[in-house]
Amino acid sequence: MSDPKSFPLPSSVKVVPGTENAQAALPYYTQFVPEDDARFWFYNSMHFPEPMHHFDLITAEAAYCALGAFNTRVHVLPTTKGIDHRVINGRVFIGGVPVTDPDEIALRQEKFQERAFYYYENWEDLYAQWKDKMKALIADAQALPRPELPEWEPIETTHSGKGIASNHSLLDIYRQQLEGYFRMWHHHFEFLLLGYGAYLTFFDFCKRAFPEISDQAISRMVAGMEAEIFKPDEEVKRLARRAVELGVDHHFSDNMVIEDVLAALDQLGDKGRAWLDELETSRNPWFNVNVGDGFYHYHRSWNDDLSMPFAALPGYIEKVKAGENIERPMDRLIEERDQLVSDYRELLDSDEDKATYDQLIDLAHRVFPYVEGHKFYCEHWYTNLFFNKIREFGALLAENGFFAEEADVFHLTHYELESAIIDLMLAWSSGSQPLGPGHWPAIVAERKQAINLWADETVPPALGVVPDVIDDPAIVMLWGITRDNLDSWLDDGTENEKELKGFAACAGLVEGTARVVKSVKEIGRLQQGDILVCQVTNPTWAPIFQKISAAVSDIGGSMSHMAIVAREYDLPAVVGTGSATSRIKDGQRIRVDGSRGLVTILDDEEVPANG
Amino acid sequence: MAENAALTEQPIAWFSEVGLADRPSVGGKGASLGELTRAGIAVPPGFVVTTSAFEMFLQAMETRGPVRARVADLDPSDLDAIRDVSQDLRRLVEEEPLPTHVEQAIAGAYAQLGEGGEPVAIRSSATTEDADEASFAGLQDTFLWVMNASDMIRRIRECWGSLYSLESIAYRRKHGLPEEGVAMGVVVQVMVDSRAAGVMFTRSPTTGDKSVITIEGAWGLGSAVVSGEVTPDRWVIGKITGEISTRDISDKHAMQVQAAGGGIHEVALDDDRRTQPCLSDEHLLTLREIGRKVERHYGKPQDIEWAVDQAGQILLLQSRPETVWSTRDKNQPVKKPEGNPLNHVMTIFGGKK
Numbered sequence: 001m002s003d004p005k006s007f008p009l010p011s012s013v014k015v016v017p018g019t020e021n022a023q024a025a026l027p028y029y030t031q032f033v034p035e036d037d038a039r040f041w042f043y044n045s046m047h048f049p050e051p052m053h054h055f056d057l058i059t060a061e062a063a064y065c066a067l068g069a070f071n072t073r074v075h076v077l078p079t080t081k082g083i084d085h086r087v088i089n090g091r092v093f094i095g096g097v098p099v100t101d102p103d104e105i106a107l108r109q110e111k112f113q114e115r116a117f118y119y120y121e122n123w124e125d126l127y128a129q130w131k132d133k134m135k136a137l138i139a140d141a142q143a144l145p146r147p148e149l150p151e152w153e154p155i156e157t158t159h160s161g162k163g164i165a166s167n168h169s170l171l172d173i174y175r176q177q178l179e180g181y182f183r184m185w186h187h188h189f190e191f192l193l194l195g196y197g198a199y200l201t202f203f204d205f206c207k208r209a210f211p212e213i214s215d216q217a218i219s220r221m222v223a224g225m226e227a228e229i230f231k232p233d234e235e236v237k238r239l240a241r242r243a244v245e246l247g248v249d250h251h252f253s254d255n256m257v258i259e260d261v262l263a264a265l266d267q268l269g270d271k272g273r274a275w276l277d278e279l280e281t282s283r284n285p286w287f288n289v290n291v292g293d294g295f296y297h298y299h300r301s302w303n304d305d306l307s308m309p310f311a312a313l314p315g316y317i318e319k320v321k322a323g324e325n326i327e328r329p330m331d332r333l334i335e336e337r338d339q340l341v342s343d344y345r346e347l348l349d350s351d352e353d354k355a356t357y358d359q360l361i362d363l364a365h366r367v368f369p370y371v372e373g374h375k376f377y378c379e380h381w382y383t384n385l386f387f388n389k390i391r392e393f394g395a396l397l398a399e400n401g402f403f404a405e406e407a408d409v410f411h412l413t414h415y416e417l418e419s420a421i422i423d424l425m426l427a428w429s430s431g432s433q434p435l436g437p438g439h440w441p442a443i444v445a446e447r448k449q450a451i452n453l454w455a456d457e458t459v460p461p462a463l464g465v466v467p468d469v470i471d472d473p474a475i476v477m478l479w480g481i482t483r484d485n486l487d488s489w490l491d492d493g494t495e496n497e498k499e500l501k502g503f504a505a506c507a508g509l510v511e512g513t514a515r516v517v518k519s520v521k522e523i524g525r526l527q528q529g530d531i532l533v534c535q536v537t538n539p540t541w542a543p544i545f546q547k548i549s550a551a552v553s554d555i556g557g558s559m560s561h562m563a564i565v566a567r568e569y570d571l572p573a574v575v576g577t578g579s580a581t582s583r584i585k586d587g588q589r590i591r592v593d594g595s596r597g598l599v600t601i602l603d604d605e606e607v608p609a610n611g
Numbered sequence: 612m613a614e615n616a617a618l619t620e621q622p623i624a625w626f627s628e629v630g631l632a633d634r635p636s637v638g639g640k641g642a643s644l645g646e647l648t649r650a651g652i653a654v655p656p657g658f659v660v661t662t663s664a665f666e667m668f669l670q671a672m673e674t675r676g677p678v679r680a681r682v683a684d685l686d687p688s689d690l691d692a693i694r695d696v697s698q699d700l701r702r703l704v705e706e707e708p709l710p711t712h713v714e715q716a717i718a719g720a721y722a723q724l725g726e727g728g729e730p731v732a733i734r735s736s737a738t739t740e741d742a743d744e745a746s747f748a749g750l751q752d753t754f755l756w757v758m759n760a761s762d763m764i765r766r767i768r769e770c771w772g773s774l775y776s777l778e779s780i781a782y783r784r785k786h787g788l789p790e791e792g793v794a795m796g797v798v799v800q801v802m803v804d805s806r807a808a809g810v811m812f813t814r815s816p817t818t819g820d821k822s823v824i825t826i827e828g829a830w831g832l833g834s835a836v837v838s839g840e841v842t843p844d845r846w847v848i849g850k851i852t853g854e855i856s857t858r859d860i861s862d863k864h865a866m867q868v869q870a871a872g873g874g875i876h877e878v879a880l881d882d883d884r885r886t887q888p889c890l891s892d893e894h895l896l897t898l899r900e901i902g903r904k905v906e907r908h909y910g911k912p913q914d915i916e917w918a919v920d921q922a923g924q925i926l927l928l929q930s931r932p933e934t935v936w937s938t939r940d941k942n943q944p945v946k947k948p949e950g951n952p953l954n955h956v957m958t959i960f961g962g963k964k
Contacts, residue, residue, distance in 0.1 A: 078961045109961050116960070117953045197959045204958055209945040211818035214856045217849055343851040347821045353945045359952035473959055507854040509892075595856050 007462040009037045016089050016457050021443075022450035023088065025054060025413060030061075030087040041086065041093040042462040045578065046479055047295055049535055049555045051090025051454035054447060055390065055410040055417065058181065059295050059383075060085050060092050066185035071193060071474055072097075075119070076111040080472045090454035093463060096472040119194050123366050127191065130370070134187055134377040141180050141385040144173050146392050149428045167425040170393075174421055177389045178414060181382075188378040193474060195367040200473075202364040205357065209348060214595070216507060216567060221341050222364045223564065227372035230328065230568070232289045232302065233542040235282035236309045237326045240316030242278045246271045249321065252313045254524070258306050282309075285381060289540040293555075294379030297391075297410045301384040302540065311523050312543030319546075372564065380540070393421065400424055401437035403444045411447040412440070461578075500577040500584075503556070504597035505563035508572030510550040511602065516586040531590055533580050536562075545569045550592040552580045552599050566594075574599050622664035622716040626657055636661050638736025638796030643930055650908045652901060653926050657731070657800030658720045660767055662738060664713050665794045668771070671710050672703060679790040682775070687784035693777060700775035705768045717767070717799075718760050724801055730869070731757050732803075735770040736796035755834065756802055758873040763799060770797045803926055804869065805918035807889035808833030809843050812933065813850070813902045814912035819936035821912060823856070824848045824902050828889045831866030832875060833916055833928065840877070841865060844889050848899050855895060860888045890919070897925055905930050911937065 010032040015023045023031075048060065068082020081097035099105055119126060147170050157165065199222060206218045243249040248271055251261050265272035283303050291308055292299025302309050319326050341361055348354050394409030397420055403409070412420060420436050427434035515530040517523060523544055526532065532544070532551045542565050545551070549572070556562045556575035566573035572594035580599060584590060588603040618624050618636035629637050629645030637645065641659035648654055672678055678700060685693055709717075724731065733754040752773055754766040773779065774795060783793065809828025814821050827836060827843040835841040841864065847857035863885045870876040890898070898917060905913050905927070912933040918926050949955055 078957075105961075109957070112960060113953075113957075116956070117951075120953050120956070197956050200959045201956045205946055205955070210820050210822040212815055212820040212823040212847055212856070214849060214852070214854055216854065217822075217852050220852070340851060344822060347850075348945070350944060352948050356944070356946055356948055356952075356955070359949075360955060363952060363956075504856075507856070509855075593858075595854060596858070 006466055007464060008460050010041060010086070010088075010093075010463045011037050013088055013460070013463065016450070016453045019089065019450035019453050022054075022447045025416070025443075025447075026057065026087050027061075027413065027415070030057070030085060032086045032088060032093075036086065036095075037464060039095050040462065040464045040467050041095045042479070043459050044085075044092045044094045044479070045459070045461070046555050046576070047293065048092045050296065051451050052087065052092060053297065053410040053451065054413045056295065056297055057087060057092070058178075058414045060087070062182045062185040063188070064094075065182060066189045067193075067474070068097075069186065070189045074190075075116045075194060076108050077193065077473065078105050078108040078112050080474050083474070089457055089459070090451060091459050095464075096475045098472050116194055116197075119191070120198065120363065120366075123370075127370055130187065130190060131377070134184075134382070137180060137184060137187065138377070138382055138385065141177065141382065141389070144177060144389060145169070147173050147396050149396070149424070165429075167428045170396075170421050170425055171418075173389070174393065174418060177386060181386045184378055184382045184386075188374060191367070191370045192374065193478075195371040196478070197473065198363045198367040199371060202360040205360050206344070209353065209357070210344065213344075214504070214507070216504065217340070217344075219564065220567060221337060221344065221361065222368050223337060223567070224365075224368045224372050226330075227369060228376035229372055229565065230542070231376070232286045232309070232540055233312075234328065235286045236312050236543045237316050239275070239278055239282055239309070240313055240326070241320050243275055243313070243317055244320045246275050248272055248275050249317045252310070252317055254314050256310065256314075258310050261310075288381040288384050289376065290380055290384050291540055292536050294375075294383040297387045297407070301380070303384070304388070305521075307521060307523060308540065309543060311526075312546065315546050316543075390417070393417065397421075397424065397436065397440075400427075400434060402434070402440045404441070408440075408444045411444045498601045500552075500574075500580055500599040500601075502552070502574040502577035502580075502597045502599065503563065504593075504595055505551075505556070505573035505575045506566040506571055507595040508550065508570070509591070509593050509595070510572045511589060511591045512549050514552075514584045514586065514588045514590045515548075516581055516584060518581060531592055533584050533590075535581050542569065545571050550594065551575075552577060552584070552590075552592060554578060554580050618661055619663055622661060622667065622713045623658045623720045624661055625720070626654065626659070629659065635738055636663065636796070638662070638738050638798075639931070640734055640736035640929060641796045641798050642736075644798060644800070646908075647905065647927055647930055650905070652905060652908075653924065654928070655732075655801040655803050655926050656724060657798060658724075659736060660717055660797040660799065662794035662796055664717070665771055665796075667710050667713050668707070669794075672707050675707075678703070679793070682780055682783070683790045685780065685784050687781065690777075690781070693780050693784070697775050697777045697780055701772040704772040704775060705765075709764070714764065717764065721760050721763055721799065724799075728759050730802040730873075731763060732798075732800050733757050733763060733766040733770065734798040734800070735773060736798050738795060753834075755832065755875050756869045756873045762873060767797045767799075770795065800928075802869075803918045803920050803928070805832055806921055806923070807831070808916070808918035808928075809836045809889075811898055811902050811915040811917055812912075813906040813915070814933045814936055815847070816935065819939070822850050824850050824899050826890070826895060826898055828917075829861075829863045829866060830880060830884065830889050831868050831878075833918055834875060835865070835867040835877070837916070840867070846890070846895055848895060850899065850903060853896055853899060855892065858888070860886060862886055863889070894919060894923075894925065901925060901927065 011034060064083050064085050071077045072081040079099050081099060083094050083096060085092055085094045087093070099108060149166055149170070153165055156162070202222065203218050206213050243252060248265060248268065251264055262276065265276055287302035287309065290299045290301045316326055345354055345357055348357060390409060391406050394406035397409060398404065398406050402420055409417060420440065423434045423436045510531065512529055512531045514533045515526050516533045517526065518535065526544060526547050528547055529549050530547070532548045535554045536556065551562070551566060551571055551573040553562060553575045554577060562575050563573065572592050574592055574594060574597050577599060584599070584601060588601055591600040591602055614632040615624070615628060615636070618629065618633055624637055626645045626648040629642055630649055631642050631646045633645065634642040637659040644654050644657065669678060681696055681700070685696060721731070735752045752770050757763050757766055774793060783790070807828050807830055809826065810833070812825045815823050815825055824847070826846045826848065829836050829841045829843045836843045842861040844861055844863070845857065845859040846855055848855050863880060865877045865879050867875045867877050902913070902915060905915060909930070909932065913930045914933050915930045916928040918928055920926060946955070
């Protein structure tokens with residue numbers, strides 16, 4: 001490089017003034033230390049695009065405990081170990097741990113082949129077993145009681161000789177829930193890297209054979225059809241069909257108040273209640289999807305907030321009444337995929353290449369159900385149960401004056417929360433007042449302020465010394481980070497202000513009105529044909545895809561679930577633009593080029609002089 | 612389809628009468644246009660002046676003095692002698708009267724193309740693969756917007772005359788090629804008044820990728836693109852998926868159009884038009900369909916010249932097999948086969964490349 005640019009060193013990043021206490025409260029093992037200046041770190045904006053609440057940081061901790069364990073010590077990836085993370089100003093920076101010593105790589109290769117190949121060879125059985133484990137883990141979480149402190153211990157404690165009082169169960173529930181969350185992340189990473197790796201092996205082959213093939217064409221060849229991730233939207237379609245069949249469809253309209261509709265249906269008699277029963281069937285489990293990526297406590301699930309599925313119902317009902325078939329045409333989709341696979345195969349020159357292609361597409365198809373399906377169980381269903389359980393603790397502590405609202409609990413680290421719980425246990429035990437109400441409100445106020453200050457701070461995309469090559473498979477697979485990305489990050493200041501670059505998620509060129517939607521509460525503002533601009537798009541937004549003409553998101557890679565679903569719905573999409581929601585203004589005209597991953601702001605384009 | 616035996620007798624052949632096998636009688640370009648016509652691909656209507664027509668012309672000329680023998684006797688190193696013979700023979704070819712029945716056949720076919728004075732394009736159509744090489748210079752003549760029968764005959768003679776250009780003769784002598792059978796066809800084809808034109812490669816010219824179609828085009832006549840005078844728009848389209856993955860819209864400062872009285876000239880384009888894409892997505896996808904059809908017809912990747920006429924119809928002007936990548940194709944597999952397919956994942960995990 002003739003003009004060496006570099007990222008700031010970790011030590012040069014200052015804690016935002018006024019947030020020093022909030023920063024200091026984070027665990028010591030997430031604080032940058034001087035030696036970290038020698039390493040390369042990048043901001044994990046893909047998973048953590050917003051400043052993190054203190055409690056929510058548990059996700060980084062639990063996920064990296066598990067990711068590293070599988071990479072480093074279970075599957076023994078030859079060239080990479082786990083991920084270290086540090087947090088400053090609410091932002092999670094991560095750094096890989098590559099293996100470079102050839103002898104160590106050779107040893108690890110041997111172990112990897114013994115272990116990972118076992119997984120590939122027994123994939124279907126192990127994955128079936130995985131689903132059972134996850135369902136059992138979910139059942140355990142669902143069975144955890146709501147944390148409560150009765151005035152008097154129930155008489156059953158006496159009659160059964162239980163010998164343990166209610167305050168102990170607070171700690172018990174909390175620790176079990178935490179343990180479950182850490183365990184869930186282990187399950188999450190049991191297959192993930194191996195799945196991505198097999199997929200990328202096919203990807204790599206295609207890129208060698210067809211240097212100009214698009215990422216989308218390859219993922220279309222691999223895409224599964226029956227994945228759990230499509231189920232929630234299918235349930236909404238089913239509910240629309242049932243509403244028409246039961247003759248209750250006129251209750252659903254664009255500006256309905258959901259509570260009123262539910263009450264009206266309940267009053268309506270058999271047909272209304274029959275539909276409500278259908279709704280219950282859909283809700284459990286399929287509405288256990290949250291509207292984000294599952295990493296923030298405020299990304300609530302459909303079950304907690306029915307806005308998303310209900311926003312989609314009127315549109316689907318209209319289509320059903322117009323005689324349209326809104327169910328996914330499975331046979332056609334599978335036929336199309338198989339046709340694509342065989343058409344590309346025909347272009348290969350030799351039987352040898354065709355044989356390799358067959359092997360690799362087989363392997364990709366074998367692993368893909370996990371790659372597509374795991375998120376429903378992990379990031380959605382379990383995470384949702386987890387955050388809701390913490391909310392119950394928040395409610396209990398708020399009742400006892402620790403802070404004003406249940407959601408304030410997320411301003412405490414998980415260690416601090418345990419201390420608050422023990423404080424409450426002690427007070428209940430001693431019959432005196434807990435000290436929390438005198439301790440936490442000021443801290444919560446300070447941290448609320450910190451989140452706001454952090455949100456306004458510009459985050460460097462990376463810190464430290466840029467490595468010559470990035471060939472850490474974990475980082476390339478999970479974050480799509482390559483040397484090219486880094487160079488473009490370094491060039492960030494000079495790029496065209498009217499253009500945003502992201503990953504080409506789904507082809508198509510569309511111009512339209514941008515609707516910047518910052519939370520699921522705002523989806524009602526979307527008009528037919530609008531272009532959705534949001535921070536994180538996610539499969540659970542699929543029901544409103546019928547309304548919009550394109551989608552743009554701040555985060556997500558070309559293999560992100562948003563991208564998978566956009567392709568499924570043939571919705572032009574650009575994901576991972578980094579800053580669409582802040583740079584695009586609501587109502588602006590924009591152009592989305594889903595083939596090139598380019599978004600152009602058209603509105604205030606200068607009018608040519610002769611115009 | 613088999614060779615059309617009748618062509619050894621007739622001075623002209625309609626596109627529909629010829630196919631690839633008729634290359635010896637009509638040259639490569641003529642044979643390809645015939646093949647496309649037979650495959651149901653839209654090409655501007657036309658005919659080929661056959662090599663037989665040239666032979667008849669030459670025979671008539673040789674009754675007055677030797678032609679081929681004069682060339683065959685030349686010393687390849689004696690460039691002065693070659694130049695003298697070349698000048699003399701070209702003059703003869705351009706001045707000698709055509710045998711009456713040959714001239715009548717050509718004029719008759721021209722008259723059938725349209726109602727008097729249909730503008731046509733005249734292209735030389737070489738008979739040998741060698742002639743496709745740039746080294747056999749002088750043979751690749753194209754005359755656009757030829758406006759009447761006498762100009763047409765003059766251009767046909769010029770095409771024939773190029774067989775006796777200095778470069779052509781020198782090349783044949785240097786390689787010791789026999790003069791017997793040195794001949795060429797000449798394509799006479801209705802001129803397309805093209806709104807936009809360009810080239811299409813059914814195999815990527817940059818990477819050799821067979822799964823994409825590359826289309827380049829600019830406003831006006833395709834000659835601007837082929838000659839490199841205008842930077843064309845460029846698109847890459849998935850051959851199988853139809854997905855348009857690259858759109859490079861260039862600044863097309865000018866276009867070539869018909870000149871008053873025949874021939875072409877260049878006109879500047881206004882600011883609006885120069886940065887507009889010269890093809891709609893619909894045209895791009897139609898071109899892709901045509902490209903696939905032609906490729907399937909020939910069984911191998913093709914380089915194609917296309918034009919969109921004022922009515923919006925797409926016509927092909929030429930298709931020839933892709934030569935760069937097909938000769939470079941190594942018998943090396945995309946990836947070394949593995950006994951255990953799982954070993955392939957080591958590419959991703961093992962740091963092996």
